[in-house]
Amino acid sequence: GENVEQHPSTLSVQEGDSAVIKCTYSDSASNYFPWYKQELGKRPQLIIDIRSNVGEKKDQRIAVTLNKTAKHFSLHITETQPEDSAVYFCAASPSGYSTLTFGKGTMLLVSP
Amino acid sequence: GAVVSQHPSWVICKSGTSVKIECRSLDFQATTMFWYRQFPKQSLMLMATSNEGSKATYEQGVEKDKFLINHASLTLSTLTVTSAHPEDSSFYICSASQRAGYNEQFFGPGTRLTVL
Numbered sequence: 278g279e280n281v282e283q284h285p286s287t288l289s290v291q292e293g294d295s296a297v298i299k300c301t302y303s304d305s306a307s308n309y310f311p312w313y314k315q316e317l318g319k320r321p322q323l324i325i326d327i328r329s330n331v332g333e334k335k336d337q338r339i340a341v342t343l344n345k346t347a348k349h350f351s352l353h354i355t356e357t358q359p360e361d362s363a364v365y366f367c368a369a370s371p372s373g374y375s376t377l378t379f380g381k382g383t384m385l386l387v388s389p
Numbered sequence: 390g391a392v393v394s395q396h397p398s399w400v401i402c403k404s405g406t407s408v409k410i411e412c413r414s415l416d417f418q419a420t421t422m423f424w425y426r427q428f429p430k431q432s433l434m435l436m437a438t439s440n441e442g443s444k445a446t447y448e449q450g451v452e453k454d455k456f457l458i459n460h461a462s463l464t465l466s467t468l469t470v471t472s473a474h475p476e477d478s479s480f481y482i483c484s485a486s487q488r489a490g491y492n493e494q495f496f497g498p499g500t501r502l503t504v505l
Contacts, residue, residue, distance in 0.1 A: 282426045309492035320431065320482060320496040375421050375486040377494060385456060 279304040280367050283316055285378025296357050300385045301349040302366035309370040310379070311345060312348045314363045321366060325352070357387045392416050393485050395497035402473055403505055406505030410468045410500045417483035418463035423494060424456070427480040441467055473504045 280303040290296050301311075308329035313321035327334045327341045334341050338357075343350040353362060363385050365387065368377040393417040395443045402408050412422060412429075421440050425433040437453075439445040439460035457469040470477055480501055484494040 309494070317482075318499070318501070319426070320498045326493070347436065370492040375492060375493070376435065376438060377423075377424070378435075381432045386457075 279307060279369055279371065281378050281380040282352045283367050283383060286381065287382060287384045287386070289388065290300040290357050291355045292357060292359060293386075294387075296352075296355055296361070296385055296387075298352045298365055298367070299349060300351070300380050300384070301347075301371075302369040303348065304369070304371055304377075305321045305345060305348065306371040307369040310341070311368050311370075312339075312352045312356060313366045313368065314365045315366065315382075324365075357385075359387050359389050361385060391487070391495040393483065393495045393497040395483055395500050397500060398498060399501040399503075401505065404474050405472055407469055407471045407505055408473055408502060409482075410466070410470075410481055410502075412466045412497050413487070414464045414485045414495070417485075417487050418457045419466075419487065420463065421486040422466040423486075424458060424466075424468050425482045425484070427482060427499075433482065436468075443502075470502065473502070475504045478502055478504045489490045 283300045311326035315325045325339050325341050327343050328371045338355045340353040364382045365378040366382045370377050394413045396411045424436045427433050436451045437445040437447045439458050441460050441463050445458035460466040482499040483497040
């Protein structure tokens with residue numbers, strides 16, 4: 278089955294800095310890669326996703342890049358703000374299936 | 390659109406009792422629903438996948454007789470934790486997919502289960 282590795286497990290940045298979280302996946306059949314933000318005790322919220330037919334996608338301060346050959350994808354957050362502090366999860370899903378396999382998460386702390 | 394609700398949001402029960410958690414898709418028909426368990430400071434672990442009108446598919450290591458899943462309609466799935474024990478205390482989250490093979494999942498707000 279699919280295996281998703283996520284790094285780093287914790288990331289501390291100063292407000293205004295950029296943050297990068299990286300994930301690798303094992304199943305070449307995966308074609309959907311969402312990123313979720315989860316605040317303590319709350320549901321995961323989809324912040325951005327990418328499908329395997331594109332290499333990069335941006336939404337304001339958030340961007341995701343995908344390298345299918347290397348089987349890795351990354352989340353980039355620019356101009357970080359304290360409210361960006363949360364746990365971020367990457368996930369991967371194979372073509373034709375709804376099942377998501379999650380990475381272990383990255384706790385992002387943005388200090389004012 | 391694509392709102393998923395869960396009830397209850399939290400529950401405390403005694404060891405040995407059973408607890409039922411409901412997951413509803415409010416504004417769409419969910420062909421597939423998923424149940425996850427999340428322990429503190431850990432990731433979401435898929436417990437089972439259920440399709441309306443058929444038996445749930447459980448992940449390896451998840452006891453199907455302990456975690457009963459019923460997907461009776463296109464808008465409702467229930468998870469019953471039978472004979473709950475303290476080690477079952479966790480955050481249970483459901484999600485729903487709008488159509489078979491469609492990757493995007495919409496998550497419920499979760500249920501915090503505490504077994505005393």
